[in-house]
Amino acid sequence: MAAAAEALKQSPLARVKEEFGGKDKLVDKIVGVLDSGDESKDELRKRLLGVSNTKLIRLFAVATKTKQAGGHDKLVSATAEKLNRAKDKDYVAKLEEFSNGRLLDMFQAAEGRSAVPAPSVGKTDGAKPPVARAPRAAKPAAVAAKPAAKPEKSAKAKKSAAAVKSARAKAKKR
Numbered sequence: 115m116a117a118a119a120e121a122l123k124q125s126p127l128a129r130v131k132e133e134f135g136g137k138d139k140l141v142d143k144i145v146g147v148l149d150s151g152d153e154s155k156d157e158l159r160k161r162l163l164g165v166s167n168t169k170l171i172r173l174f175a176v177a178t179k180t181k182q183a184g185g186h187d188k189l190v191s192a193t194a195e196k197l198n199r200a201k202d203k204d205y206v207a208k209l210e211e212f213s214n215g216r217l218l219d220m221f222q223a224a225e226g227r228s229a230v231p232a233p234s235v236g237k238t239d240g241a242k243p244p245v246a247r248a249p250r251a252a253k254p255a256a257v258a259a260k261p262a263a264k265p266e267k268s269a270k271a272k273k274s275a276a277a278v279k280s281a282r283a284k285a286k287k288r
Contacts, residue, residue, distance in 0.1 A: 126167035137163065140170050147177040172215075180214040189217045196224035 124132070134140040141162045145155050153161075162170065183189045190209045194200040197220070209217065 126171060129171060130167045137167065137170070140167075140174060144170065144174050144177060147174070147181055176215045176218055179218055183218075183221075186210075186214060186217070189214065189221065193217050193221045193224065196221055196228065 130137055130140055134143065141159055144162060145159050148158070162173075165173075180186065180189055183192060187210075190206060190212075191200065194202070194206050194209055199205045209220075212220075
């Protein structure tokens with residue numbers, strides 16, 4: 115916990131130097147983990163060297179978590195499973211279009227929701243049983259139909275209303 119709090123206090127440059135030994139080494143690790151697609155590894159490396167340290171740290175974290183999950187396709191199926199939408203083919207097809215970062219965020223959010231236990235209604239585990247409340251009485255019809263009274267105008271509002279009236283009166287005289 116203390117290490118995580120200390121890491122947040124450091125600047126991104128200090129984190130890159132401490133955790134990876136420099137920006138070049140971090141970019142090399144990212145290029146090794148990422149699938150570059152049509153782009154050559156050298157072009158990808160050059161492009162990543164111009165990216166900020168914060169983005170590089172996030173990109174490395176997302177790339178390693180995606181690789182641990184088994185790749186993009188397995189991450190899509192795991193996310194759909196967690197969201198209880200694995201049988202919905204249209205939804206799975208839409209998930210395939212999402213980036214790895216977005217899929218990881220959705221997966222972690224679904225895990226967090228499923229990890230929180232639902233409150234038990236009928237069970238008592240040492241706690242006091244819920245107290246039954248009497249239902250509220252309905253409002254009488256006469257009270258419900260009565261219109262609300264207008265609030266009193268403040269002194270400032272009265273002065274501005276008087277000023278508007280006098281301005282209108284002067285305009286009519288002209």
